[in-house]
Amino acid sequence: MSNIAGRVREAFRGDQRVDADALIARLDAVRRFLTAVDGLLPDADLVPAHTLVERAGSRLALSRDHTVVALAGATGSGKSSLFNALAQLELSPVGVRRPTTGVTHACVWGPLEGANHLLDWTGVLPRHRFVRESALDADDETALHGLVLLDLPDFDSVQRSHRLEVDRLLGLVDLVVWVVDPQKYADRVIHDSYLREFHRHRDVTVVVLNQADRLPPAEVPRVLDDLRRLLDTDGLTGVPLLATTAIDPAGMVGLRDALERTVAERQAALRRLAGDVDTVVVGLDELVGSARPAGGPDDAAINGLNRALAGAAGVPAVTEAVERAYRHRAGAATGWPVVRGWRRLRPDPLRRLHLPGPSGDQPDPAENLVAATSVPDPTAAQRSALGLAIRAVADRAAADLPAAWPGAVTSAARSRLGDLPDALDRTIAGTDLGLDRRPLWWRIVGGAQWLVTLAAVVGLGWLVLGYALRALGLPRLDNPMVGQVPLPTLLLLGGLLAGLLVAALTRPVVRWAARRARDRVEQRLTARVAQVGDEYVLTPVRIVLGSYAQARDALRDAARR
Ligand SMILES: Nc1nc2c(ncn2[C@@H]2O[C@H](COP(=O)(O)OP(=O)(O)OP(=O)(O)O)[C@@H](O)[C@H]2O)c(=O)[nH]1
Ligand SMILES: [Mg+2]
Numbered sequence: 001m002s003n004i005a006g007r008v009r010e011a012f013r014g015d016q017r018v019d020a021d022a023l024i025a026r027l028d029a030v031r032r033f034l035t036a037v038d039g040l041l042p043d044a045d046l047v048p049a050h051t052l053v054e055r056a057g058s059r060l061a062l063s064r065d066h067t068v069v070a071l072a073g074a075t076g077s078g079k080s081s082l083f084n085a086l087a088q089l090e091l092s093p094v095g096v097r098r099p100t101t102g103v104t105h106a107c108v109w110g111p112l113e114g115a116n117h118l119l120d121w122t123g124v125l126p127r128h129r130f131v132r133e134s135a136l137d138a139d140d141e142t143a144l145h146g147l148v149l150l151d152l153p154d155f156d157s158v159q160r161s162h163r164l165e166v167d168r169l170l171g172l173v174d175l176v177v178w179v180v181d182p183q184k185y186a187d188r189v190i191h192d193s194y195l196r197e198f199h200r201h202r203d204v205t206v207v208v209l210n211q212a213d214r215l216p217p218a219e220v221p222r223v224l225d226d227l228r229r230l231l232d233t234d235g236l237t238g239v240p241l242l243a244t245t246a247i248d249p250a251g252m253v254g255l256r257d258a259l260e261r262t263v264a265e266r267q268a269a270l271r272r273l274a275g276d277v278d279t280v281v282v283g284l285d286e287l288v289g290s291a292r293p294a295g296g297p298d299d300a301a302i303n304g305l306n307r308a309l310a311g312a313a314g315v316p317a318v319t320e321a322v323e324r325a326y327r328h329r330a331g332a333a334t335g336w337p338v339v340r341g342w343r344r345l346r347p348d349p350l351r352r353l354h355l356p357g358p359s360g361d362q363p364d365p366a367e368n369l370v371a372a373t374s375v376p377d378p379t380a381a382q383r384s385a386l387g388l389a390i391r392a393v394a395d396r397a398a399a400d401l402p403a404a405w406p407g408a409v410t411s412a413a414r415s416r417l418g419d420l421p422d423a424l425d426r427t428i429a430g431t432d433l434g435l436d437r438r439p440l441w442w443r444i445v446g447g448a449q450w451l452v453t454l455a456a457v458v459g460l461g462w463l464v465l466g467y468a469l470r471a472l473g474l475p476r477l478d479n480p481m482v483g484q485v486p487l488p489t490l491l492l493l494g495g496l497l498a499g500l501l502v503a504a505l506t507r508p509v510v511r512w513a514a515r516r517a518r519d520r521v522e523q524r525l526t527a528r529v530a531q532v533g534d535e536y537v538l539t540p541v542r543i544v545l546g547s548y549a550q551a552r553d554a555l556r557d558a559a560r561r
Pocket of ligand 2: 079080081092093094100101151152
């Protein structure tokens with residue numbers, strides 16, 4: 001048994017007064033509960049709570065100066081006889097043909113006007129409403145002013161409509177007087193189907209053993225004891241139990257007194273609703289329990305989700321392409337100018353993925369709306385890994401929750417699964433890969449490459465010119481010497497060698513920088529993809545966990561008597 005059920009059960013205190021404001025606060029708590037769990041728990045489990053909120057709202061809005069009391073029992077137990085005896089008028093026909101009463105009759109003590117809305121709400125037809133206010137006995141009846149007494153059909157009827165009518169009214173009235181007779185007081189139907197169900201309404205339950213005159217006087221206490229024992233078994237320990245005789249005014253005194261006290265207290269309506277709240281709270285307790293889940297999905301599950309999202313988003317393909325693109329672009333900027341042009345002929349690896357290509361070569365922003373990139377679609381394995389990771393997030397988040405909740409958490413985690421691919425793609429497309437800027441050192445190395453190449457070209461031109469002059473027999477050029485080597489030769493060979501040397505020295509640096517660019521982009525993309533996971537998977541899960549916490553707190557407030 002959970003804390004809440006325990007608290008509700010312990011809270012029964014016989015004729016303890018119910019504070020109207022406290023009751024309204026409890027009903028508000030039930031309302032808050034329903035708002036918190038709306039759409040998360042099966043509607044069928046919430047029907048009693050919705051019914052309570054609706055009924056209690058109506059009852060409290062109607063007259064609180066009236067007390068609606070129903071006479072309920074098996075056919076022939078004497079409900080109509082008691083009704084007439086209390087009213088001291090023949091209002092509800094009493095008969096030998098069973099069942100006699102087919103529709104509910106009502107008698108109001110005091111003016112009918114105030115009670116009419118209440119009777120409209122209970123659905124008693126106007127032609128079956130009576131007023132017990134006669135000038136002759138006005139004083140005798142004052143003690144019952146405010147009583148609205150209902151004579152119900154039999155609940156064990158051969159007529160199904162009677163039973164439905166009884167069940168409907170038992171859900172609405174403020175106090176029930178269960179009428180049993182010496183023959184049928186131990187019948188299973190009344191105990192199993194009715195009295196036991198009312199054990200949370202002990203303080204608005206009265207049981208009368210009618211037709212007591214049919215028993216030898218010495219037998220009455222024995223039958224009452226037996227009945228008391230049965231009531232104890234029904235969970236109705238302590239409810240008022242009286243013997244009545246409808247055909248003898250002296251045999252009505254005890255019941256009349258009990259009704260006068262009830263009417264004077266004006267507590268029955270509140271107690272009945274308090275009992276209803278107790279019943280509903282205990283019913284809901286199983287759905288909510290008292291678990292205090294961790295603040296949200298745990299870190300290991302979130303890391304797993306982020307890895308799966310990165311896989312499904314194609315982050316490895318993009319980072320790979322970034323590394324290659326870096327090498328490609330750096331090579332084009334710093335490579336040996338003699339072969340640089342040839343490099344440019346090869347496509348940029350990022351362009352192939354429809355990611356920002358070489359500077360100024362941005363993809364069309366309109367493409368960003370849907371399927372912005374051409375990053376390969378996730379494979380079946382990546383898709384199933386993502387499914388599993390989402391499941392793991394939900395399972396871990398719902399691990400401590402009662403059985404009704406994990407389903408809601410899983411649905412929330414998967415609720416935006418359909419939007420994920422586009423969201424991931426847009427994120428990849430919108431992430432700055434940091435390759436737009438041409439680093440200064442590329443330009444310096446590139447400039448150096450041009451210089452040495454220029455030197456080689458000058459040397460070559462010089463040599464060619466020297467050969468040409470010699471071939472034409474013209475005066476020779478004076479080749480300055482650097483050490484043993486003529487300057488043009490030095491320029492040509494030195495330039496070519498220096499170009500190759502710079503290219504060879506730059507290559508490992510480019511590789512290293514490309515790996516760094518790849519790591520940087522990987523970090524950036526992983527963070528962005530994690531944001532998508534947060535928005536599309538974790539946030540819906542947190543919302544459900546928040547609803548759970550609100551529902552649990554609301555139910556705890558509703559349980560507070
Ligand atoms: N001796 C005796 N007879 C009673 C008493 N109360 C009711 N009766 C008789 O029991 C029979 C049934 O009484 P009703 O008042 O019609 O019983 P009911 O519970 O209204 O029956 P339904 O309307 O069919 O559900 C009638 O013949 C009554 O006269 C009582 O206290 N003593
Ligand atoms: Mg009757």
